[in-house]
Amino acid sequence: MTVLTTEAQARDLTALFAPRAVAVVGASNDQAKYGNWLSVQALRMQGRRAVYLVSRRGEPVLGEPTYRTLAELPEPVDLVVIAVPAAGFEQAVEDALAAGARAIVGITAGFGELGAEGRAREAALAERVRAAGAVLLGPNCLGVLDSTTGLYLASNPLPAGTVGLISQSGNVALELSRFLTDRGLGFSRFASLGNQADLGAADLIRSYTGDPGTELIALYCEDFGDGRAFVAAAADAVAAGKPVVLLTVGGSAASVRGAKSHTGALTTDSSVIDAACRAAGIDRVTSPRQMADLLTALHRFGHARVDRVAVLSDGGGHAAVACDLTEAQGLSVPEFGPELAAALRASLPPSAGVGNPVDIAGAGEQDIASFARTLRLLLAAPDTDAVLLTGYFGGYAQYGERLAGAELATAREMGELVRDHGKPVAVHTMCPDGAAVEELRRQGVPVFAAVEDAAQCLGMLARRTGPGPGERPGRPVAPDSRPVTDDGYWTARELVRAAGVAFPAARQVTTPDDAAEAAREIGGGPYVVKALGLLHKSDAGGVALGLADPGAVRAAAQDMADRLAPPGFCVEAMADLSRGVEIIVGVRRDARFGPVAMVGLGGITTEVLRDVTFALAPLVPAQAKELLQRLGAARLLHGVRGRPAVDLDALAEAVAAIATLAAEHPEIAELEVNPLLATPDGCLGLDARIVLAD
Known part of the structure; x- marks a missing residue:
C-alpha cells in the first residue's frame, strides 16, 4: 500500500543516499542469498563510512566480524538494510529504529503473497516508520546506490554516471545498465521501489530533482501509487531541467472491463498514463533499449529542436531506407537549397547525390575525410535541425592500416563537430564494433546498429513536450459539497447544464399524455423522446428522433412505456445537426x-x-x-x-x-x-x- 503524498511533503532522504554509518541485517556467507550479495557491495564502502554486518549466528561473514543484533552495535547507524525472512521483518524494522536508523531498505519479500493482510501489515509498518521520523524503501526491493556519495547497497554493481534510476524491476535495471554502459553513461543514483509501502516514485523523483549529481531521471514503474503526486513531482523535475523518461506497462483494457460508458470503454491504462506524461512533460518509451537511446540523446543534445533532418550515407539503398524511416517518425527530409547543394557538390565527387539525402557515392574508400567535411556543411546549414548518418562508416578500417587511422581521425573530427554545433546527430553503422565507432560513442554521439533505431531516436527527441498550455494540467480542485445522486439522464443533463453547457429546451414527464403536453409547451417540432432510467437508451430502443408533432410524441412515449416500462420520459426540442x-x-x-x-x-x-x-x-x-x-x-x-x-x-x-x-x-x-x-x-x-x- 502506498502512502499518499502531496507537493508540500517533500521527504528528507539524506540518510538513504548519504548515510554516515550503515548496517546490513541478514549478512550471510551463502552466495545464493541477498544477504551475501549486499554484504559484498557494502564492504566496498569501508574507509568511507562505518559498515556493520549483522548475522544472528554471530559468525564472520566474508572474513569480517559480525554482530548478532543491531543493539550490539558500538554506535547508532543512519541506514539499515534488512534481508531476513518475512516472519522477522517487522521486528527487524523495530530494531533498526531503536538503533537510530533514519532510513531503512527492505529487501525482504513475501508480503505481497499475503494479499490484504500483507498490505495492512505494510501500511502499519510504514506508519510506524514515519512516526519515528524515518523513511522505508521497499520492502521487496533490490537496494539503493549513490555513486556520488560512494553508497553501494544494491545486489549488483552499476556503472557511475549522471542518470538517476528508479525501478520496480531488478532485471530492467540491470539490462538498462548494460545498454547505458555501451553508450558511455551510468547512474548517479539507483533506488529499487519494491512494494512502495512508504517511499513512492514521487518521493524519489523529488529527491533526485534536488540532487546535483543527477542530470536525467529514468523510471521503470508498474504502480504509480498517488498518481497526481507523481505527476506533480515529475513536472517539477522537468521544470528544473531534469528530463524524466518513463518505461511502464499498460495498454490492456483489463482495468476497465466494468466500464459502463463509452468513455470507460475507450480508456485504457496506457491512455491514462499517456495523459499523465503529457501533463508532466514526461518522455515515455516502450523498452529498456529505447530508454537508453533517448537518455543518450538527451544527455548529449538536451532540448534541441528536431524537425528538418539531413540524411548522409555512403550507399543509395541505405539513404533511401533512412529517408522513409525518418519521415515515418513525423520528421521532414526537405530538399536542400541551392547554396547548400552547391557547397556539397564542390566538396564531393561528381556522382554524389546532394539534394537530401546526400550519397557520397563511394568516396569513403578514396577520401574518408569527406564524411567530416559533409557533416560540417550540413550542421552549419541554418535549415538543418539534425543529421542521420547511415551506412558503412566504422568499417573502412578493414581495408588497411592507413585507412583505419584516417577513419579514426575522421570520427574524432566528427565528434568535435557534433559537440561544437549542438545539433542532434544519430549514426547508424553496419560495423558497430570498430574503433572509429567507439570514438564517436566516447564523444557522446548516439550510435545504432539498426537504421530504424537511429530514426526513432530523432523522432523521440522531436516529440518531446512540456506541460500543456495554461495552468499545470491536472491540478486538483476542491470537491463540490453537494453530492450527486444518480436519477439517470435528467440528473446528468441538468448537472451539466448548470455547469454552463447549453441543452435544447426539454421537459421531464411521467406519462405519454404528459409527453404530448410537454411538446406543445416547447413549441414547434421536430421533437425527441428519451426513456429515463436506462443507461444505454439507444441500444434498448429508448430514443425516438424526428417526431413531427405532439401526437407522434405521445405515440412514441406509449410504445416505450409498453416495451420498457421506464419511470418517465424526457421530451426535447430536436437540434439541427446539419451545420455541426x-x-x-x-x-x-x-x-x-x-x-x-x-x-x-x-x-x-x-x-x-x-x-x-x-x-x-x-x-x-x-x-x-x-x-x-x-x-x-x-x-x-x-x-x-x-x-x-x-x-x-x-x-x-x-x-x-x-x-x-x-x-x-x-x-x-x-x-x-x-x-x-x-x-x-x-x-x-x-x-x-x-x-x-x-
Whole structure:
C-alpha cells in the first residue's frame, strides 16, 4: 500500500543516499542469498563510512566480524538494510529504529503473497516508520546506490554516471545498465521501489530533482501509487531541467472491463498514463533499449529542436531506407537549397547525390575525410535541425592500416563537430564494433546498429513536450459539497447544464399524455423522446428522433412505456445537426491518477473510429483546445468542403466545464456528454450520462 503524498511533503532522504554509518541485517556467507550479495557491495564502502554486518549466528561473514543484533552495535547507524525472512521483518524494522536508523531498505519479500493482510501489515509498518521520523524503501526491493556519495547497497554493481534510476524491476535495471554502459553513461543514483509501502516514485523523483549529481531521471514503474503526486513531482523535475523518461506497462483494457460508458470503454491504462506524461512533460518509451537511446540523446543534445533532418550515407539503398524511416517518425527530409547543394557538390565527387539525402557515392574508400567535411556543411546549414548518418562508416578500417587511422581521425573530427554545433546527430553503422565507432560513442554521439533505431531516436527527441498550455494540467480542485445522486439522464443533463453547457429546451414527464403536453409547451417540432432510467437508451430502443408533432410524441412515449416500462420520459426540442460536428466529452475516474478527460468524434462514430485524446482533469479552456487540436479529425472543426468552422473557443469552454465538473465530484466514476454538438454559433449538449462510484 502506498502512502499518499502531496507537493508540500517533500521527504528528507539524506540518510538513504548519504548515510554516515550503515548496517546490513541478514549478512550471510551463502552466495545464493541477498544477504551475501549486499554484504559484498557494502564492504566496498569501508574507509568511507562505518559498515556493520549483522548475522544472528554471530559468525564472520566474508572474513569480517559480525554482530548478532543491531543493539550490539558500538554506535547508532543512519541506514539499515534488512534481508531476513518475512516472519522477522517487522521486528527487524523495530530494531533498526531503536538503533537510530533514519532510513531503512527492505529487501525482504513475501508480503505481497499475503494479499490484504500483507498490505495492512505494510501500511502499519510504514506508519510506524514515519512516526519515528524515518523513511522505508521497499520492502521487496533490490537496494539503493549513490555513486556520488560512494553508497553501494544494491545486489549488483552499476556503472557511475549522471542518470538517476528508479525501478520496480531488478532485471530492467540491470539490462538498462548494460545498454547505458555501451553508450558511455551510468547512474548517479539507483533506488529499487519494491512494494512502495512508504517511499513512492514521487518521493524519489523529488529527491533526485534536488540532487546535483543527477542530470536525467529514468523510471521503470508498474504502480504509480498517488498518481497526481507523481505527476506533480515529475513536472517539477522537468521544470528544473531534469528530463524524466518513463518505461511502464499498460495498454490492456483489463482495468476497465466494468466500464459502463463509452468513455470507460475507450480508456485504457496506457491512455491514462499517456495523459499523465503529457501533463508532466514526461518522455515515455516502450523498452529498456529505447530508454537508453533517448537518455543518450538527451544527455548529449538536451532540448534541441528536431524537425528538418539531413540524411548522409555512403550507399543509395541505405539513404533511401533512412529517408522513409525518418519521415515515418513525423520528421521532414526537405530538399536542400541551392547554396547548400552547391557547397556539397564542390566538396564531393561528381556522382554524389546532394539534394537530401546526400550519397557520397563511394568516396569513403578514396577520401574518408569527406564524411567530416559533409557533416560540417550540413550542421552549419541554418535549415538543418539534425543529421542521420547511415551506412558503412566504422568499417573502412578493414581495408588497411592507413585507412583505419584516417577513419579514426575522421570520427574524432566528427565528434568535435557534433559537440561544437549542438545539433542532434544519430549514426547508424553496419560495423558497430570498430574503433572509429567507439570514438564517436566516447564523444557522446548516439550510435545504432539498426537504421530504424537511429530514426526513432530523432523522432523521440522531436516529440518531446512540456506541460500543456495554461495552468499545470491536472491540478486538483476542491470537491463540490453537494453530492450527486444518480436519477439517470435528467440528473446528468441538468448537472451539466448548470455547469454552463447549453441543452435544447426539454421537459421531464411521467406519462405519454404528459409527453404530448410537454411538446406543445416547447413549441414547434421536430421533437425527441428519451426513456429515463436506462443507461444505454439507444441500444434498448429508448430514443425516438424526428417526431413531427405532439401526437407522434405521445405515440412514441406509449410504445416505450409498453416495451420498457421506464419511470418517465424526457421530451426535447430536436437540434439541427446539419451545420455541426458531433463531439464526445467524457471523464473517467482512474484509481491512481484521478479524473481523466477524453474528447473525440461523437455520436454513433465514437467506438467505430476511436478518434479520441486524453488529459488529466480538471482543464482550463486552453488545455481543452489543445486536446481538441490533437484529434485526427481536428480539421472538421475548422471547416472542410464548404462546411463552416465551429466556434472552437465555445467548444473548448464546454469541454473544460464538463471536465472540471467531474473533477469536483469524487462520487462520479464516469461522466459523459455524447454528443456535444459544436456549431459556428456555439455548443449544445444532446445527451449525457453519469455513473456513480460504488
